[in-house]
Structures are given as structure tokens and as C-alpha cells.
Amino acid sequence: MAGNSNTGRVQCGKCRAHNEASRNKCRSCGGHLYLICRKCRQKFARFLDLCPSCGENNHHHRDVSKETRLQKLWRKAPQLIFYLILLAFLYFVFTLF
Numbered sequence: 001m002a003g004n005s006n007t008g009r010v011q012c013g014k015c016r017a018h019n020e021a022s023r024n025k026c027r028s029c030g031g032h033l034y035l036i037c038r039k040c041r042q043k044f045a046r047f048l049d050l051c052p053s054c055g056e057n058n059h060h061h062r063d064v065s066k067e068t069r070l071q072k073l074w075r076k077a078p079q080l081i082f083y084l085i086l087l088a089f090l091y092f093v094f095t096l097f
Ligand SMILES: [Zn+2]
Pocket: 012, 013, 014, 015, 016, 017, 026, 027, 028, 029, 030, 031
């Protein structure tokens, strides 16, 4: 067995399992091993929160990508309902006078 290559290993950002660098997803939890930096678009290991190329913190980026379009809309729902009520009220006032 030729196990003399320690480079080409990457740690999972979720479960901290060690994976081959050629993999895109963790063999243990299936999570993505790499992130694309939102600033310089460089691919880097996910367990590093700071991009090694430009130093941009990509930490809070991962939860945003998980959120679906419907969840985003639902988060804005109270705001939308408020505007709808306001519009209905204004319409009511203008038609009355
Ligand atoms: Zn993992």
C-alpha cells in the first residue's frame, strides 16, 4: 500500500471527517466539501471560514443557499400582508370621498 501522500486530503466542514481532495461531497455526511468564495470566486475547502485567496469571510453564506424561494417569501409574508392592508385601507378611503 502506497500511503505516502498526505496532501490531497480535505476535512469536512460539517462533521470534520477526512476526505480525499478529489471528492466534492463528504463520504460521511454528504455535505459539500468546497465553497466558492463570493468575492473572488475561488474554490476553497469549506472548513475554512476565511477564503485563503482574499480573506473574505464566507461563513454565513452557507445557510442562505439552503433557503428555498418559498421560505424567503414566507419570511416576507407579514410585511406583504401589512402593505396589502394599507393599500386596501387607502383604496377604501379614496373611494369613500
Ligand atoms: Zn461530513
